[in-house]
Amino acid sequence: MKIVGISGSPKKNGNNEKIIDYVLDIAKQKGFLTGRIFLSEHNVSPCTDCGVCKGKKECSIKDGTDKILTLLEDADGIIVSSPVYFGSMSAQLKALFDRTLVLRRGGSLLKNKVGAAIAVGNSRNGGQEKTLSTIHDWMNIHGMIIVGDGSHFGGIVKSPFDEDEVGLRTVKETIYKLCDVLEMIR
Numbered sequence: 001m002k003i004v005g006i007s008g009s010p011k012k013n014g015n016n017e018k019i020i021d022y023v024l025d026i027a028k029q030k031g032f033l034t035g036r037i038f039l040s041e042h043n044v045s046p047c048t049d050c051g052v053c054k055g056k057k058e059c060s061i062k063d064g065t066d067k068i069l070t071l072l073e074d075a076d077g078i079i080v081s082s083p084v085y086f087g088s089m090s091a092q093l094k095a096l097f098d099r100t101l102v103l104r105r106g107g108s109l110l111k112n113k114v115g116a117a118i119a120v121g122n123s124r125n126g127g128q129e130k131t132l133s134t135i136h137d138w139m140n141i142h143g144m145i146i147v148g149d150g151s152h153f154g155g156i157v158k159s160p161f162d163e164d165e166v167g168l169r170t171v172k173e174t175i176y177k178l179c180d181v182l183e184m185i186r
């Protein structure tokens, strides 16, 4: 079984990328295959609602995002980490989410994958819960199965993440929950 991690930060080697590597390491130790998508390495153009994907798995925008979509399609579990930007997810992550419309219209291709989310802000209460909620909205609209951290909504982190002991615990509990649910399905 494969878990794919997405970092929604445009910043290379920032908190979100380190968190995705951290959770994928845990998943690897538990025997999962892993894949990662760092949006700092891609330039995902926004959806233009051109309509080409209506009824078929085809996108008119040729910017390499199809490779990311294939990784998502092949995953059993997807864990998404976003920076909080003005109380919500990054524009880079939203652009990717909108481009996944082709996977929905192309046959609900993310349906029943297990999803989990992490949000990282500079403030203690900077909008992490709202950011998780918008990531969960994307997962719900794809018919995914959403897990939190076993008590609340997922990973809630104040940067720098490695100094946020409480936040790090929610990150660990979130990847543990994702792995547990995938193991139950297997």
Ligand SMILES: Cc1cc2nc3c(=O)[nH]c(=O)nc-3n(C[C@H](O)[C@H](O)[C@H](O)COP(=O)(O)O)c2cc1C
Pocket (backbone or CB within 6 Å): 009, 010, 011, 013, 014, 015, 016, 017, 082, 083, 084, 085, 086, 087, 088, 120, 121, 122, 123, 124, 125, 126, 127, 159
């Ligand atoms: C445009 C912008 C808006 C931001 N808005 C918020 C915010 O609303 N709440 C918050 O806690 N942090 C906010 N931040 C701080 C980022 O969330 C923080 O630097 C980021 O999570 C660090 O992740 P990274 O190191 O992976 O980029 C903002 C940063 C930027 C650049």
